[in-house]
Amino acid sequence: MCGIVGAVSTRNIIPVLLEGLKRLEYRGYDSCGVAVLNGGLQRARSVARVSELESQIAQSGLEGSTGISHTRWATHGAPVTFNAHPHFSPDQSGVNRIALVHNGIIENYEEIRTELKALGYVFESQTDTEVVAHLVNHLYDGDLFGTVQRSVKRLTGAYAIAVFCKDEPHRVVGARFGCPLIVGIGTNENFLASDAMALSGSTDQILYLEEGDVVDLQRNAVRITDKNDQPVERVIHTVSAYAGDIDLGPYRHYMQKEIFEQPRAITDTLEGVQGFVPELFGTSAGAVFKDIDAIQILACGTSLYSGMTARYWLESLTGLPTQVEIASEYRYRTPAVNPNALIVVISQSGETADTLAALKYAKELGHRHSLAICNVGTSAMVRETELSYLTRAGTEIGVASTKAFTTQLTALFLLTLTLAKMRGRLSDEQEHAHLKNLRHLPTAIQSVLALEPQIIAWADAFARKENALFLGRGMHYPIALEGALKLKEISYIHAEAYPAGELKHGPLALVTEEMPVVTVAPNDSLIEKLKSNMQEVRARGGQLYVFADADSHISSSEGLHVIRLPEHYGLLSPILHVIPLQLLAYHTALARGTDVDKPRNLAKSVTVE
Incomplete structure (x- = not known):
């Protein structure tokens, strides 16, 4: 390739x-x-x-x-x-x-x-x-x-x-x-x-x-x-x-351009959405959604993390049991098969070899229904699934995915709310509130992008490091995984992510004053638990870099660096919290002088196993 x-x-x-x-x-x-x-x-x-x-x-x-x-x-x-x-x-x-x-x-x-x-x-x-x-x-x-x-x-x-x-x-x-x-x-x-x-x-x-x-x-x-x-x-x-998409314009790199295109990409992805109806996903979606009793998500890399985030939404709002698997592993094991489970495959290109093979394997095992979340309407993945939703992110040229990820999350949230409504778990009032939040999401992202100068200051410190930990809890744990992936992809800093509650089960052994620990800290039901995990880091001399919501009552002090996001965004918070992690990775790579758009050893469209 x-x-x-x-x-x-x-x-x-x-x-x-x-x-x-x-x-x-x-x-x-x-x-x-x-x-x-x-x-x-x-x-x-x-x-x-x-x-x-x-x-x-x-x-x-x-x-x-x-x-x-x-x-x-x-x-x-x-x-x-x-x-x-x-x-x-x-x-x-x-x-x-x-x-x-x-x-x-x-x-x-x-x-x-x-x-x-x-x-x-x-x-x-x-x-x-x-x-x-x-x-x-x-x-x-x-x-x-x-x-x-x-x-x-x-x-x-x-x-x-x-x-x-x-x-x-x-x-x-x-x-x-x-x-x-x-x-x-x-x-x-x-x-x-x-x-x-x-x-x-x-x-x-x-x-x-x-x-x-x-x-x-x-x-x-x-x-x-x-x-x-x-x-x-x-x-x-x-x-x-695609001429407009491949024009770099005033940006230094395509990754930077694509980070700042996310408000527009999400607006385009939501175009025409007036409510949560099955027809958003295809003409036969209504009948298919009535026929399913579980969801199986298959994806790789960044797309996998979007699926992992969506699992929290799907199970809590729809009540449907949801499994998320690495496509390259799923295709080589013998899973228990529920033919009534909806197979959801996620891919930016729609040509990801492992995900396509996993989709084919799922069909061979007896799965009857499939849906693609994809950015390319003419791709093999869209052609080979019964249903689909196009993310309309536009061409993504930077190898490290950014706008494809946030538009995937947007599409998966639409899927969640559509299934919740069909299952009688979404009131008219809730539907109106969610629509309002989705429409405000591009504006909320613009406010997060305005934090770039503060993040650049952090990046200068990160550029001198060779290792980093990322922590998150609940639906923000996959966001921590995505942040670690972005940093390692383009800056070549070794980065790992853990659920914050797992610190004491091993990763804490790595914490010293030389180990930056990035923490995703939204003001949700797990914030007090997360604060306790952060104290475990501080007690070992670790340096905490915390992305907190404005009302989370976490203040900067020695060994604790805080950047506040403008607002807490509830269930859509993961989409906002990933933006500063993208910027941190980008500016750290910039400070280290790496090839941001074409990192070593990586390819954008992975069409081999």
Whole structure:
């Protein structure tokens, strides 16, 4: 993984390929490359940014009307030039014949590699991708489309592939299984990409390949076969451009921009919501919600923490038993199955491999109803669930998720109140009060964002630390988890989060005056318990950094630093309290000089296991 752009055209497509890679930089990557057909196969590769690749291409004069490009996030093999995509495979005369890029992981690559080495193929990289290039070359019979159809049947794992051949100069073939791949339709040209945003400015006519599809791309024709090699047609969608979202504007980083976009993102997510009705989630939602007696949430990373927060809402307001599981663990165990439980999957991209696999597994186990909370309406997750709610956060480019998280929480709160109302647990008066609070939420967030100068002062102190603890209780414990995740993701400070009541069961051993302890302290029913936990830290010399509500009666003193949020926001308090944690992580990373938007070793869209 991580990003693919391909094209076959009558014009030089180098600018299209490079612009597409730039639009995919938000996913995170450690190398990049382009290959084109111009008489023979030519390529340029780099372990720097796309801008460096662009300079390299300008100096070499590389151009061609058929080509593929890639940004790589290393899985097999180090991030060095010889592992960067595209990979070539030569014919028997030693002339490069096949060029290929690949997202995903080929699980049986060692077996195929051994076979191909025995046949005389020489491997120049440490990647599983080069195995696929040589396999296609080995099976090539003059028809690249048919060859790819046969080749992918040998592969075990997940893949999105784009490949072209020097013997068929106006053709690019793609295939997908477990990783996203789309087709863009143009005039006298057609495109492949792993993300529709990569093709913004080239075409807005997009079709989405399904699992097992193989596509034959030519200048004036697109042919698709399904997993059984039968011809199929996929619906063409008109997808709006994302130019406004990818413009950095006055901000230093996309993460900063996206933190400050949260009032607008939540406003957009709530657009059209006049009450808590099942139709918000799909036309069949009313019947589905009447049929369920439990909820099972599946997600990864930040999305997991939104689900963990929602569990408190769902159980307390709806009375429905709610389980939250890490998708990558759920898919490999044998859970007790309640077919009447609603499966809720949460993902920013809607293409998260582990969550999609967990959804598929849940269906295989007998779960009948599913709902996606997602930011991309055309994603695989939305297409594969019965119901959905789109968060409308806009494009999120920073690897560390911010506005996707708060809009997920907003959508999950809407789900909670809708189910509560259907189950007779929400009065008209309560519904009115919750609607009022939701509509005021963007304004409340603006007030929290105004605390940024105070948080910057804390960040200067945090930047000199290498470890931190985060504490929370109740529905704010997942918010502490999210705060710790943000800090470790972008500042590289080791951070852990605990329910504050667990301090005495182990983590307290870590507390010294060198250990900052960040505490989420809303003025709720657990505040007095939390104050006792904070005293445990102070008694061991720990430095407390507390985000408190205005009326929580916690005051700054030696070893106790307090920033007050403007107001307590009841059940929606987690959404407000995560904002200062995002800002703390951002400004700490800024002070440490890390790459905020593209932290090391991480990718935005995790499409491999």
